[in-house]
Amino acid sequence: MSTANKSALFQKLPSTDELLRQPDMQALIECEGHSAVAESIRVVLARLRQEIGNGELDEKSLDLALGGLFAVVERQLRQSLGYSLLPLINATGVILHTNLGRAPLAVAALDHVCATASAYSNLEFDLATGERGRRDVHVDRLFRKLLDDDLLDARSPAAISTIVVNNNAAAVLLALNSLAEGGEVIVSRGELVEIGGSFRIPDVMSKSNATLREVGTTNRTRLADYETAINDRSRVLLRVHRSNFEITGFTEQAGLGEMVALARRRNLPLMEDLGSGALVDLHSVGIDGEPGVLDSLRAGVDIVTYSGDKLLGGPQAGLISGRADLVARMRSNSLFRALRVDKLTYAALEATLLAYVKRDHDAVPVLRMMRLSKDEIGRRAETLVAKVQTGQAKLAKLTMALCDGESVIGGGAAPSAVLPTRLIALTHIGLSADELSARLRANAPPVIARVEEGRVLLDLRTVFPEQDAPLTTVLASLT
Numbered sequence: 001m002s003t004a005n006k007s008a009l010f011q012k013l014p015s016t017d018e019l020l021r022q023p024d025m026q027a028l029i030e031c032e033g034h035s036a037v038a039e040s041i042r043v044v045l046a047r048l049r050q051e052i053g054n055g056e057l058d059e060k061s062l063d064l065a066l067g068g069l070f071a072v073v074e075r076q077l078r079q080s081l082g083y084s085l086l087p088l089i090n091a092t093g094v095i096l097h098t099n100l101g102r103a104p105l106a107v108a109a110l111d112h113v114c115a116t117a118s119a120y121s122n123l124e125f126d127l128a129t130g131e132r133g134r135r136d137v138h139v140d141r142l143f144r145k146l147l148d149d150d151l152l153d154a155r156s157p158a159a160i161s162t163i164v165v166n167n168n169a170a171a172v173l174l175a176l177n178s179l180a181e182g183g184e185v186i187v188s189r190g191e192l193v194e195i196g197g198s199f200r201i202p203d204v205m206s207k208s209n210a211t212l213r214e215v216g217t218t219n220r221t222r223l224a225d226y227e228t229a230i231n232d233r234s235r236v237l238l239r240v241h242r243s244n245f246e247i248t249g250f251t252e253q254a255g256l257g258e259m260v261a262l263a264r265r266r267n268l269p270l271m272e273d274l275g276s277g278a279l280v281d282l283h284s285v286g287i288d289g290e291p292g293v294l295d296s297l298r299a300g301v302d303i304v305t306y307s308g309d310k311l312l313g314g315p316q317a318g319l320i321s322g323r324a325d326l327v328a329r330m331r332s333n334s335l336f337r338a339l340r341v342d343k344l345t346y347a348a349l350e351a352t353l354l355a356y357v358k359r360d361h362d363a364v365p366v367l368r369m370m371r372l373s374k375d376e377i378g379r380r381a382e383t384l385v386a387k388v389q390t391g392q393a394k395l396a397k398l399t400m401a402l403c404d405g406e407s408v409i410g411g412g413a414a415p416s417a418v419l420p421t422r423l424i425a426l427t428h429i430g431l432s433a434d435e436l437s438a439r440l441r442a443n444a445p446p447v448i449a450r451v452e453e454g455r456v457l458l459d460l461r462t463v464f465p466e467q468d469a470p471l472t473t474v475l476a477s478l479t
């Protein structure tokens with residue numbers, strides 16, 4: 001399109017002021033305020049200007065767009081005044097879905113956040129003395145109960161302490177900086193991992209001002225490799241849980257027990273980045289090879305770091321549990337002040353930990369989801385499909401079939417662990433699998449599904465029972 005034609009189109013665009021004076025815009029201003037409406041008009045006009053500039057509009061299509069301008073401004077306004085962060089239905093069967101907010105919180109955690117954050121609280125106030133208190137006492141006492149164990153033989157429970165920072169990446173940074181700044185950290189080449197969202201052990205190490213001392217090879221690291229690397233600059237022996245991948249085949253890894261013995265012999269702290277760090281034994285739900293926090297402490301690891309919103313099922317947080325003298329060094333590091341968490345996190349974490357103390361594991365959504373049996377999920381799926389099919393025409397466009405499948409833990413935990421489940425497989429006469437899944441995403445609330453081999457798969461393991469009804473409604477609308 002010529003420049004002359006384009007400028008003719010630009011001339012047709014009304015000004016913001018002209019639009020603001022229109023009667024229907026006036027009505028909108030009454031409800032939503034002048035500045036919000038003016039802002040939406042500006043956004044819509046700017047979009048039209050851009051489309052003209054790109055040659056995407058001719059005279060006819062511009063006239064059409066101008067005719068429907070009010071509706072477009074109104075939609076823009078609703079969008080700009082609405083939330084961007086939305087609750088949704090996770091039908092992927094990935095329990096700790098990093099892109100979908102990892103662990104949903106327990107009801108008790110939400111209640112406790114609400115109660116303590118909508119009023120003042122004793123966050124850093126000692127009610128007994130009336131003096132300044134410490135924010136970590138609220139959860140440290142519960143961690144002591146949970147990690148207090150007769151098997152932690154040589155140590156009294158009071159010798160284990162826990163602090164909370166923003167996330168596990170921050171926990172690793174703070175721990176390494178406190179224990180190894182200016183010195184060396186010995187780690188196996190098979191454990192120099194990258195976790196999603198650009199957490200790379202070597203990068204965190206350099207930010208902590210510790211020098212990485214790599215030992216062994218990608219697939220094999222023996223105890224002797226650690227031992228020969230120890231020198232007078234060594235500060236920490238580090239183990240990193242391979243939380244999102246596995247090395248199989250010709251492999252060797254130093255055992256935890258022998259590493260503990262080596263660390264004691266050479267008087268170096270042994271630190272383990274567990275990543276997920278379960279607080280309950282997961283063997284009962286069929287998940288093997290996912291080390292628990294207690295397993296590591298029992299084995300004699302001095303410091304463990306783990307996330308609050310992975311297998312623990314609480315808020316985003318990084319937890320550092322271990323020898324009280326080492327944790328005290330981290331608490332007095334000025335980095336701790338920069339990485340500490342707010343009252344919302346403490347409240348959600350305290351309530352989540354209390355559920356563990358009371359052994360009320362079903363109160364923690366991720367634990368409940370892990371414990372759901374394939375039969376329970378299958379029964380719910382059958383009920384849901386039957387409900388959608390009532391009222392469905394004989395020649396329905398949407399076909400639903402039940403089939404066996406697998407749910408995964410996700411979130412960088414138990415990379416090979418899967419849980420047997422029943423899936424609802426959807427196909428549609430008029431829509432491809434990608435189109436169908438896009439339609440589900442466009443729903444309010446959005447439904448996120450898996451697409452595999454031309455089918456859309458729904459796994460109710462990660463769908464809350466109260467979400468079955470809105471899920472039924474959206475499926476019924478596609479028949």
Ligand SMILES: *Cc1c(COP(=O)(O)O)cnc(C)c1O
Nearest residue numbers: 167168169195243274275307412
């Ligand atoms: C997930 C994970 C991290 C990062 O934890 P965030 O809480 O996401 O910061 C670090 N190390 C390991 C081994 C992990 O699995």
